[in-house]
Amino acid sequence: MLNSDFLPGYLSQSENIEELPKQSDVVIIGGGLLGTALSYYLAKAGVEVTLLERNDLNREASGTNAGSFHFQIALHQLTENMTEADDKRLVDETKLMLDAAKLWDDIEKELNADLGVHFTGGFMVAETQEELQVLRDKQRIEEAAGLETHVMTGNEMREFAPYMAPDLSGIAFCPREGHANPLLVGPAYAYRAHELGTKIRTNCEVSRIEQITGNPGYRFKVHTNRGTILCNRVVNASGAWTAELSSQLGLNLPMGLSGLHVNVTEPREFFLSSMIQHIGRRLTLKQTANNTFIIGGGWPSREEKFPLRYSNIWESAAGNAAVAVRVLPMLKDVQLVRVWSGVWAYTNDFKPILGESEKIPGYHIAMVPTGFTLGPMVSRMLAEYMTQPGTQNLLPKEFHVDR
Amino acid sequence: MKTFDLVIIGGGPAGIAAAATAANHGLEVALIDERPTLGGQIYKRVGPGFKVKKASEVGKDYYLGEKLIAELDNSKVNIYFETLVATIENSEVVVIQNGKSAERLSFRKLLISPGAYDRPVVFPGWTLPGVITAGAAQSLVKTQRVAPGSRIFFAGSGPLALAFPAQLSGYGANIVGIIEAAPRPGILKSIRIALSVLGNFDLLRDAAKYQFHLISNRIPMNYRRIIVSANGKNRVESVTHARVDKNWRVIPGTEKTVDVDALCIGYGFFPSVELFRLLGCELGYEESRGGTVVKLDEWGATTVANVFGAGDGTGISGSYVAIARGRLAALKIAVELGKISESSLSKLAAGFRKTLNRRVRFQGAINNAYEIKSGIYGLANEKTIICRCESVTLESILPVLESTIDPSVVKAYTRCGMGMCQGRNCQRQISALIAEKAKISISQITQATPRFPTKPISLGQIADSTVSSEKYFIDAE
Ligand SMILES: Cc1cc2nc3c(=O)[nH]c(=O)nc-3n(C[C@H](O)[C@H](O)[C@H](O)COP(=O)(O)OP(=O)(O)OC[C@H]3O[C@@H](n4cnc5c(N)ncnc54)[C@H](O)[C@@H]3O)c2cc1C
Numbered sequence: 001m002l003n004s005d006f007l008p009g010y011l012s013q014s015e016n017i018e019e020l021p022k023q024s025d026v027v028i029i030g031g032g033l034l035g036t037a038l039s040y041y042l043a044k045a046g047v048e049v050t051l052l053e054r055n056d057l058n059r060e061a062s063g064t065n066a067g068s069f070h071f072q073i074a075l076h077q078l079t080e081n082m083t084e085a086d087d088k089r090l091v092d093e094t095k096l097m098l099d100a101a102k103l104w105d106d107i108e109k110e111l112n113a114d115l116g117v118h119f120t121g122g123f124m125v126a127e128t129q130e131e132l133q134v135l136r137d138k139q140r141i142e143e144a145a146g147l148e149t150h151v152m153t154g155n156e157m158r159e160f161a162p163y164m165a166p167d168l169s170g171i172a173f174c175p176r177e178g179h180a181n182p183l184l185v186g187p188a189y190a191y192r193a194h195e196l197g198t199k200i201r202t203n204c205e206v207s208r209i210e211q212i213t214g215n216p217g218y219r220f221k222v223h224t225n226r227g228t229i230l231c232n233r234v235v236n237a238s239g240a241w242t243a244e245l246s247s248q249l250g251l252n253l254p255m256g257l258s259g260l261h262v263n264v265t266e267p268r269e270f271f272l273s274s275m276i277q278h279i280g281r282r283l284t285l286k287q288t289a290n291n292t293f294i295i296g297g298g299w300p301s302r303e304e305k306f307p308l309r310y311s312n313i314w315e316s317a318a319g320n321a322a323v324a325v326r327v328l329p330m331l332k333d334v335q336l337v338r339v340w341s342g343v344w345a346y347t348n349d350f351k352p353i354l355g356e357s358e359k360i361p362g363y364h365i366a367m368v369p370t371g372f373t374l375g376p377m378v379s380r381m382l383a384e385y386m387t388q389p390g391t392q393n394l395l396p397k398e399f400h401v402d403r
Numbered sequence: 404m405k406t407f408d409l410v411i412i413g414g415g416p417a418g419i420a421a422a423a424t425a426a427n428h429g430l431e432v433a434l435i436d437e438r439p440t441l442g443g444q445i446y447k448r449v450g451p452g453f454k455v456k457k458a459s460e461v462g463k464d465y466y467l468g469e470k471l472i473a474e475l476d477n478s479k480v481n482i483y484f485e486t487l488v489a490t491i492e493n494s495e496v497v498v499i500q501n502g503k504s505a506e507r508l509s510f511r512k513l514l515i516s517p518g519a520y521d522r523p524v525v526f527p528g529w530t531l532p533g534v535i536t537a538g539a540a541q542s543l544v545k546t547q548r549v550a551p552g553s554r555i556f557f558a559g560s561g562p563l564a565l566a567f568p569a570q571l572s573g574y575g576a577n578i579v580g581i582i583e584a585a586p587r588p589g590i591l592k593s594i595r596i597a598l599s600v601l602g603n604f605d606l607l608r609d610a611a612k613y614q615f616h617l618i619s620n621r622i623p624m625n626y627r628r629i630i631v632s633a634n635g636k637n638r639v640e641s642v643t644h645a646r647v648d649k650n651w652r653v654i655p656g657t658e659k660t661v662d663v664d665a666l667c668i669g670y671g672f673f674p675s676v677e678l679f680r681l682l683g684c685e686l687g688y689e690e691s692r693g694g695t696v697v698k699l700d701e702w703g704a705t706t707v708a709n710v711f712g713a714g715d716g717t718g719i720s721g722s723y724v725a726i727a728r729g730r731l732a733a734l735k736i737a738v739e740l741g742k743i744s745e746s747s748l749s750k751l752a753a754g755f756r757k758t759l760n761r762r763v764r765f766q767g768a769i770n771n772a773y774e775i776k777s778g779i780y781g782l783a784n785e786k787t788i789i790c791r792c793e794s795v796t797l798e799s800i801l802p803v804l805e806s807t808i809d810p811s812v813v814k815a816y817t818r819c820g821m822g823m824c825q826g827r828n829c830q831r832q833i834s835a836l837i838a839e840k841a842k843i844s845i846s847q848i849t850q851a852t853p854r855f856p857t858k859p860i861s862l863g864q865i866a867d868s869t870v871s872s873e874k875y876f877i878d879a880e
């Protein structure tokens with residue numbers, strides 16, 4: 001098995017400063033989880049791929065997220081008055097999650113690397129009676145989709161999770177949830193893609209995608225700070241910046257950006273093997289393999305102009321800490337060591353944007369809001385589509401690029 | 404929330420002098436320090452109960468500090484003791500008072516004077532119990548009156564390399580040897596250096612006194628030697644040192660080993676620039692002033708509006724400069740807030756400006772005599788721990804340096820700098836390793852993104868249940 005200690009060394013400085021290839025069948029823009037995973041699945045199918053990343057690999061959303069597999073239905077998926085159509089949508093979304101879970105089951109074998117994948121379950125907690133009702137409602141939908149969850153209250157809850165605040169109104173537990181190390185998954189995909197012949201260029205920023213004619217076999221000229229490269233197909237996997245590059249080509253993507261706040265604490269003796277979320281307030285919480293606690297859940301950070309990284313807001317730390325301490329009282333005395341933030345890109349309907357544009361043939365997009373959980377799977381789906389041209393129906397309609 | 408004309412972070416010489424001056428001119432001032440007493444590092448208050456062999460060797464700083472602090476006695480400065488500034492945003496400082504929840508103080512002007520900390524030096528054995536920084540040894544003696552061991556060895560360089568052990572010896576501690584990496588200064592040079600030592604003129608006399616003390620107590624002092632390793636099983640039992648070339652590279656075969664039970668490391672200081680970085684103040688790099696320094700105008704204004712800096716936290720220049728800078732900044736702030744007239748400013752400032760200029764004149768002497776040389780970064784071997792919080796060794800860092808020049812990438816792969824000290828100990832070493840590998844200057848390496856809190860704080864103190872998360876729902880429309 002690949003010892004993750006050796007992951008970082010394979011891209012040599014000299015390779016990084018080497019000239020760009022003159023041309024490539026596929027050019028992928030963005031070396032986050034989606035870009036690296038896609039390059040692997042394409043390379044595995046024998047496609048010639050060049051991956052361009054303006055920074056180092058895995059430094060944006062894919063390297064700043066909390067690494068949780070979110071399979072349970074969460075706060076942001078619910079609407080005020082749930083209709084039958086909403087139920088159906090949630091069943092479909094949950095099924096997608098279960099497919100992703102299967103991929104994560106095998107990923108360490110597939111990449112022959114230790115990526116810190118654990119399926120140790122996840123909690124969803126409720127503080128009020130209304131929230132408890134939501135736990136029960138969502139359980140019904142999850143059951144229909146085939147996802148196992150258990151709702152517990154009172155003494156049963158307190159026995160099952162004695163460390164949680166005893167006065168919570170209830171908890172749901174989903175044994176299938178888990179997590180992996182976000183700092184390793186993308187790089188491991190890149191490493192294996194590289195072995196399979198993918199050319200990776202970091203510190204290479206794409207400024208323009210030009211559509212060209214009269215050059216048989218090549219539909220695009222991609223302009224970068226390190227020269228241009230011709231290609232037949234482009235995949236835009238630039239995360240939060242996907243819309244910016246696409247708008248140059250006249251595509252308006254239904255997506256938005258939000259800076260997210262994350263906290264990390266000092267280490268404490270390990271006791272919490274499952275992650276914790278809240279059905280009514282913003283919270284994700286887990287204890288890592290290094291025994292620290294990572295606490296997040298969607299509190300905002302302040303936008304800054306690239307290349308500055310989004311800055312943190314004290315109020316987010318204060319609000320997030322309050323929810324965390326409310327749910328897990330022992331955290332009260334645990335010290336916060338650092339906060340950070342990442343840019344999260346979401347779509348207005350929380351569905352992936354995945355596939356080839358009909359307006360601009362050859363131009364592909366790979367973008368997904370819960371991209372850590374779903375990133376590897378949607379990348380594999382897109383790779384399948386790209387290696388079997390004409391099979392449009394491989395990708396769900398609601399993921400459509402021109403929607 | 405309270406609003407102050409001026410909030411000052413750090414109650415060392417710079418902060419005290421600024422507070423007193425500002426209050427004198429009618430400003431409403433808050434002076435914040437995380438310690439229980441004022442004085443900062445050099446004027447740290449002494450606790451009772453330790454036997455002093457020769458009080459004169461520590462008495463001067465104590466006396467000067469007393470005088471400076473007394474300036475605050477009849478002023479209306481609001482002093483916040485045991486209060487940490489965790490972050491600064493929107494013209495407010497977020498403070499955590501000992502044991503209490505976070506609070507905010509709002510300011511019209513801000514002066515940041517957080518001082519400096521000891522330069523960490525990485526060599527085999529540097530994390531063994533019994534190895535401490537000279538500053539920590541000094542603090543132990545000043546506040547607790549405890550010596551760090553019974554056979555103490557000093558390794559260091561710079562103006563304080565002599566002062567520390569002499570001070571300690573003055574308290575009755577047993578110093579068994581001292582090494583200085585720089586060459587023995589010639590007579591002319593030593594006068595110039597002594598004059599310029601941290602802007603402190605009586606240090607000419609002090610230096611002679613220290614030297615005399617060391618000689619009369621037969622403490623061996625060797626120049627051009629550097630620490631090579633601290634050896635021992637569960638704590639330091641001996642130290643090995645060796646001769647160096649002019650870049651402080653070890654000359655093989657010149658090693659010597661001495662039995663000790665404590666090793667003090669004093670190779671200068673790093674400015675505490677965290678708060679300046681958080682605010683986005685423009686920084687520079689000057690190895691001779693501790694590395695990362697803050698860009699200030701002649702009054703101490705940073706490049707961020709309403710934010711001033713003074714003292715060693717902006718670049719190491721010593722207590723006299725810290726005081727002068729603190730007073731100059733206070734005067735300028737008083738003018739900006741309409742408390743004194745623009746026209747009287749230069750007259751009021753003249754004396755302090757003179758002190759400052761004198762310092763600039765001697766800067767050159769210090770620069771070439773005490774510049775830290777690159778050999779200081781080359782002492783580790785593959786098994787040496789670089790990041791002590793996360794126990795990361797050099798051999799696990801080296802492969803990462805093949806593909807990046809970004810310390811944040813090294814951090815992501817190795818956990819170097821992710822622990823309790825947030826890289827205060829290891830980040831410069833990482834930068835130096837990257838710089839050497841990529842053949843660029845250390846000043847060109849970007850540092851990890853600045854984030855709060857400045858020091859670890861419990862979640863219970865940070866938590867505020869009045870912040871509603873509803874307000875923060877992501878609106879998908
Ligand atoms: C704080 C936070 C917590 C999260 N927690 C979770 C979680 O627990 N579970 C979960 O499933 N999801 C989580 N997410 C979401 C998830 O991290 C993202 O959806 C996913 O990482 C997106 O991957 P990506 O490859 O599309 O984007 P990114 O990782 O952002 O990659 C895009 C890459 O494109 C590069 N790029 C951009 N523009 C250019 C250009 N012009 N030229 C070249 N390169 C360019 C960027 O430098 C970047 O490396 C979280 C996100 C954040 C921010």
Ligand SMILES: Cc1cc2nc3c(=O)[nH]c(=O)nc-3n(C[C@H](O)[C@H](O)[C@H](O)COP(=O)(O)OP(=O)(O)OC[C@H]3O[C@@H](n4cnc5c(N)ncnc54)[C@H](O)[C@@H]3O)c2cc1C
Nearest residue numbers: 413415416417437443444445488517518538714715721722
């Ligand atoms: C370890 C050490 C030993 C030294 N020994 C000598 C010596 O023997 N002789 C000599 O001439 N010079 C010595 N110096 C140099 C001398 O101490 C400095 O030149 C002088 O103290 C600088 O004054 P200052 O006001 O800039 O900082 P300091 O005196 O360091 O004061 C800064 C103050 O700010 C506070 N602070 C910092 N951050 C925060 C925060 N976030 N929130 C709240 N409070 C904060 C600190 O608690 C501290 O009290 C030493 C320096 C150090 C670091």
